[in-house]
Amino acid sequence: MDPQRNVVVRGERELVLRAGHLFHAREEFACAAADQSTWALPGARERLVAGLHARRARPFKLYNPGALADEESERRLIEIAGHGVQIRICATPLRQETILIDRKVAILAGPAGDGPREYTVVRAPGVVESVRTLFWATWDAATDLADFRRSRPPALNGQSREILHLLADGLKDEAAARKLGLSLRTYRRRVAEILALLDAGSRFQAGLRARELGLA
Amino acid sequence: MDPQRNVVVRGERELVLRAGHLFHAREEFACAAADQSTWALPGARERLVAGLHARRARPFKLYNPGALADEESERRLIEIAGHGVQIRICATPLRQETILIDRKVAILAGPAGDGPREYTVVRAPGVVESVRTLFWATWDAATDLADFRRSRPPALNGQSREILHLLADGLKDEAAARKLGLSLRTYRRRVAEILALLDAGSRFQAGLRARELGLA
DNA sequence: CGCCCGCTGGCAGCAAGCTGCCACCTTTTG
C-alpha cells in the first residue's frame, strides 16, 4: 500500500481491527493524550503493555494533568508506571491524541467528541519524523509523573478522606474498619491504596506526607 | 513538738530522714517545683508515688517548662502522668519548691544552688492554708501537661532526629537499625520513645505530628 | 575490690499490618 496515503478509521474498535498489527513496536512506542480514555477496550491496554514489555521496548506516555483527575485514574497511572512505562505530565492541552511507533507510523486522533473518534494512520516518513520531533520536544519540557505527583495533593474521595481522619486519630485497623462498616480486609485495601497515592512506603511516611499536602 | 515551730533541714537525704514520715498523705499531695531535680535519690520518687497510689491520694504536680527541657525529663514526666499523677505547667518561675501534704504540712525549699538545699518544714495551720490558697490559684491558671505538650515540639536529641529522618524516608526498621549501627531491639526502643514524646498511638499519627511540629 | 546502675541486645511471644487467593454477590454488557 502507498505509504504516502493516509488511512482514516472511525472508532477504537475499527482501529484495533485495521491497524492493530502496527502496534507491535520493537524500539520506540510513544503516546500523547489528554487522559486515559483511549484503550478503554477491555484488555487492550494490558495486552499492549505486556507485548511491549516482552520486546523490551520502553513505552513513553505523555498526559495532561486531567489524566490524574480522580483517585482511580491516578491509581491506574501509578500501576502502569510500575510496569516500567515512562510517564510525564504536561500542562498544555493535548487535544489531538498522538501515537508513535518505531519511527515508522504515527496515529493521530481527532478530538474526542460525540460519536466514534476519527483516527488517521500516517506512514509518510517526513510526516512521522516531524511529529516525532514535536513529541520529543514536548516530552522534554514535561515533568515526570513522580515529580508531578509529589508537588500536588492527590484527589481523594470522601471515604479516603475519612480513612485519613481515622488514621490521624491513631485508631487501630480493626476499630477503624468497624467504624466504617468495612471488613478488615477491605479497610486495609483502602489504606494500601492511599499509601500508594501518597507515594509512601510506610504509614509513618504517609502521615508525614498527608500533613505536608494538607490532607489531614 | 510545737506546731508553730518550723524545722529547717539541709539536703534531700536529711529531709527524707527527718521528715519522711510526713509524706504519707491520705488526701492531698501537691507539689510545685521548677523541675524534677528533687527526689533524685534512687527509688525515693517511685516509693512515694506507689504509696500515694495505694492510698488513692491523687498527687498534683506543678512544674515550669524547664521540667521538659530535654527528651529524658519529658519522658519521665509522661511516665509519671501515666501513673495517674496530675501535672500542670506554668510559665512563671517556681524557684521556691513547695510541697503540701493533707492540709497539714508544707515543705518549702530554698532555691537550688551550691551545696545542700535548705528545706523548711511548716506545720503552722495559718501558714499552711495560705500556701495552699496560693498553690491552687497558680494551679488553676496553669495548663495541663498534655495540652502544653501538644502546643510545643519536644526537644529531640541528635539521634532521635536522625531516626525521624529514616522513618520519613520510609525505611523498614531493620534497614534503619543497620544504618544506625543499632540492634533491632534498641532501634525500636528509640522509636517507641519518640512515639511517646509525640503523643502518638500509631506511626501514621507520629508522622502527621512530626510534620505538624516541623520536626521532619 | 564488689556492688549497683543504666544501657544494650538477644529472644520469645504477641499484636498489627500486608497481600494473594478464592468465593460470593451485584452490576453491566452482549
Add this chain to the structure above:
DNA sequence: CAAAAGGTGGCAGCTTGCTGCCAGCGGGCG
C-alpha cells in the same frame, strides 16, 4: 438470558512492629 467485570469479605501465610524479660557489659561509688 448468560457471560463478564468489578467490588467485597473471609482466610491463610507472611512480614513488620511492639514489648517484657533476662543476660551481659561497662562506669561510678562506697
